[in-house]
Amino acid sequence: MSRKLIIGNWKMNGSLAANEALVRALTSAGLAEKPVDCAVCPPSVYLAQLAGLLQGSSLMLGAQTVHARENGAFTGDISAAMLAELGCKLVLVGHSERRAGHGEGSEQVAAQALAAVRAGLLPVVCVGESADDHDAGLMQDAVTSQLAPLAAANAEAGGTLLENLVIAYEPIWAIGSGEAATPQYVSVVLECIREWLAETAPALEEDKLPRVLYGGSVRPGNAGELLALHACGGLLVGGAALVAEEFIAICTAAAAQA
């Protein structure tokens, strides 16, 4: 298996002092010597602070969202080029909290992913079914319909989008609930996403398929069994990413499975 990717999504949490303490703990944990890729996504106002703190570190910097356009009259928004200039390597797009709270639909999410790739960033496209779709057993349908607009965006980008992104599967009912999906359940959906990727980008060899992550109530106690899944390329971590020892434990578990 290849290296796993562990991303900490800090959401709307942090302060100058708390960020500094957390980053110092993470960068002194020896993760650079381990076979794992790790990233943190702070609120955008702290990206410049973290870019400074992460100088010379292997820990990658990411943003939580990006606008699809390059510049213009979009008050409050941030472009992909701005993120790249600050030192970001990746950006989350389509997180369920953005979809729910900011009305971002799957077409828009695909456009954001495309803008990210064009600026040299790795888009992490988040998908996942609602509690209702979960109850109705419609998780694969929900996820593939969220992925669908990526096919047209990939064609528009001459096939370069799907080979340069990451998909994060986050069942909405598992986010922040303390109850992660079971490995069996996660495996079914991750395999479905990999099949969709293989069908949509047939030129990609199996070992070149984008990494597919799981997110939703990941903790040190369940990280290992999720990472052991054949299709699991890493984890997107919310609450546990704010606690240095927990995030380090999850990254260490991922290194053990590389």
Ligand code: PGA
């Ligand atoms: P959680 O959040 O780990 O707190 O469930 C995950 C996410 O929303 O990315």
